[in-house]
Amino acid sequence: MSALYLISPPRIGPDFADALAAALDAGAVSAFQLRLKDAAEDDICRAVAALMPVVQARDVAFILNDRADLAVRLGCDGAHLGQEDLPKGGVKAARALLRNASLGVTCHDSRHLAMEAAEAGADYVAFGAFFPTATKDAKSHAEIEILAWWSSIMEVPCVAIGGIDAGNCAQLVEAGADFLAVIGAVWHHPDGSAAGVRAMLAAMG
Ligand SMILES: Cc1ncc(COP(=O)(O)OP(=O)(O)O)c(N)n1
Ligand SMILES: Cc1nc(C(=O)O)sc1CCOP(=O)(O)O
Ligand SMILES: [Mg+2]
Numbered sequence: 001m002s003a004l005y006l007i008s009p010p011r012i013g014p015d016f017a018d019a020l021a022a023a024l025d026a027g028a029v030s031a032f033q034l035r036l037k038d039a040a041e042d043d044i045c046r047a048v049a050a051l052m053p054v055v056q057a058r059d060v061a062f063i064l065n066d067r068a069d070l071a072v073r074l075g076c077d078g079a080h081l082g083q084e085d086l087p088k089g090g091v092k093a094a095r096a097l098l099r100n101a102s103l104g105v106t107c108h109d110s111r112h113l114a115m116e117a118a119e120a121g122a123d124y125v126a127f128g129a130f131f132p133t134a135t136k137d138a139k140s141h142a143e144i145e146i147l148a149w150w151s152s153i154m155e156v157p158c159v160a161i162g163g164i165d166a167g168n169c170a171q172l173v174e175a176g177a178d179f180l181a182v183i184g185a186v187w188h189h190p191d192g193s194a195a196g197v198r199a200m201l202a203a204m205g
Contacts, residue, residue: 002173002204003030004197005159005181007065010037010135012047017054019193023186024058026194027201030179033080035065048074061102068097078102078123083113095121104159108140111149118156125150126181129162130172135183138162144175151176166203173204180204 006029008016023029032055036044048064052074055062063078064071068087071079078101079094086105087093094103102123107114114125127146129138142162150158157178164172165185172180182200189196 002160002169002177003179004028004200004204005031005033005179006186006197007033007035007181007183008051009183009187010035011039012036017050019187020051021054021058023193023197024055024060026197029058029060029197031061031063031078033063033065033181035080035183041070044070045074048076052076063102063104068094068103071101072098076101078104080104080106080126082106083108091117091120091122109142109146110140111146114150114154114158118154122156124157124159124179126159126161128160128181130160131163131165131168133163133184144171147172147175147177151178166199169200169203170205 034047034051036047052062061077063080064076065080066085068079068081079098081094083106087097091105104124104126105117105122107117107125107127117125127142130142147158147160159179159181160172160177161181164180164182169180185200186193186196
């Protein structure tokens with residue numbers, strides 16, 4: 001059984017809080033990540049102030065992308081850090097900075113990075129990209145077997161990301177992904193974000 005991890009589009013407009021509320025009200029979303037690429041710090045802070053109450057009121061974890069320092073300062077539930085977002089001192093230093101807040105770490109297709117991250121205190125490891133994605137120029141391709149391998153030896157949850165949609169997600173669920181992280185499958189769903197969440201949850205079983 002996998003859970004749905006929703007990530008924001010890279011840029012958001014003034015109506016985004018309403019679209020987000022509709023998406024979260026459509027079904028069980030476990031975590032929401034604010035991922036604003038190329039945004040100024042002030043804009044990220046304003047977005048967190050507007051969106052975190054919408055998310056937390058629905059008992060969904062609010063995760064900030066890229067910035068552990070801001071996640072702590074703004075009281076987010078956690079931060080998601082890529083290998084290039086980690087502070088000096090790596091995952092251990094990020095773990096200390098975040099105190100009780102959750103820490104997720106991108107591990108691409110690397111078993112070694114994932115083992116290191118888990119041992120240093122990550123709350124989840126993320127593997128990807130599993131499928132072609134139009135959302136970003138993904139640097140790595142992960143094979144589905146890595147999910148089964150991880151789940152068979154580790155307790156730390158794993159997230160699958162990259163090009164996941166209602167048509168291809170069943171094999172990731174089957175392989176043992178704890179969370180499926182999606183952007184396009186929800187925000188670019190032809191019938192809107194609520195339909196996107198419903199389609200994902202139905203396909204995830
Ligand atoms: C859940 C989840 N997994 C992976 C990523 C990718 O993080 P990163 O490698 O730092 O790339 P950017 O998202 O910063 O472009 C993620 N954000 N969330
Ligand atoms: C943000 C991100 N990280 C990836 C990785 O492989 O680490 S793939 C990706 C994009 C995910 O968006 P979509 O669900 O639209 O494909
Ligand atoms: Mg990053």
